[in-house]
Amino acid sequence: MSTEKHRSVVAELDKRAGRTYADEAGITLRDTPVPLFELLVLSMLLSARISAEIAVGTARELFDAGLRNPKAVLDADRSTIIAALGRGHYARYDESTATRLNEGSQLLIDTYNGDLRNLASEADGDTHKAHRLLQEFKGIGPVGADIFLREVQDVWPWVAPFYDSKSIDSAKDLGLPENPLQLADLAPGSNATFAASLIRASLDNELVNLGLTRGDSST
Incomplete structure (x- = not known):
């Protein structure tokens, strides 16, 4: 050709x-803590064996419920998270996903002070290392790490072309x-x-x- x-x-x-997919989920992606966290959540949702449409819709429900940063997730009642997942028709994975959201939010705060830019700093321009570090978050396996890096590469130019x-x-x-x-x-x-x-x-x-x-x- x-x-x-x-x-x-x-x-x-x-x-x-x-x-x-970030745009479809209503994420205005920038190199700032909130949209990067939102992209992490979206990447986790898209990793499940469920349609992209449902995953994106569920992300929007979580963000509309105010769950846009790790502290908000940890401060929220579990019922609030479960309800948002249910509205997004993510009910099949609601309990496990609620747990992963909480565990991931705690890890993000404990390890990176709630800011994924610190993960980028630790990766120090090494995309393979970033891929590995992302998988330390529960629910983010190799596929989820691929999704995150695909979507973030315009605001993290050192990742591109991914x-x-x-x-x-x-x-x-x-x-x-x-x-x-x-x-x-x-x-x-x-x-x-x-x-x-x-x-x-x-x-x-x-x-x-x-x-x-x-x-x-x-x-």
Whole structure:
């Protein structure tokens, strides 16, 4: 596939699916404590075996309930957390998720003074170390760490370009390059948005079928 065709596919994908999950969850992502915590929560919710739509909706319910920072989570009655999870139709995981939210919030306060920028400082520009440190939070495994780093890379530039195996597999299916640096060169302004659009394409066959065919994979 030629570079011109690559850019055509990327433009179509951006038009149809160019939105981060953080944006969909109502998170205005900045390098400040509250939105970074919100992204951590969203990454945990998206890690479960449940639809992205439900996970995003549940994140919005938690944030609307005022659970936007670790202290608010720890100060909240467990019933408040359970109720928000229920409104988001996350009931299957409500008890375990409430526990993980509390344990993660306590860990964040104890280890990083409630501020994930301190985790970034400890990682010291090492994306692999950041990936490992994120997994110390209950409910954030390798998949959750991938989600967090995919979404945060525009505000933590040292992470970019971050395209995990799932987004790279999706790029391959679309006939796009499988190299993160080449994908970054094709990104329409935002690596985080492009990576999210690749994930959305992997979950929606229609995005592939509507002209986003693999074709000749040569570059």
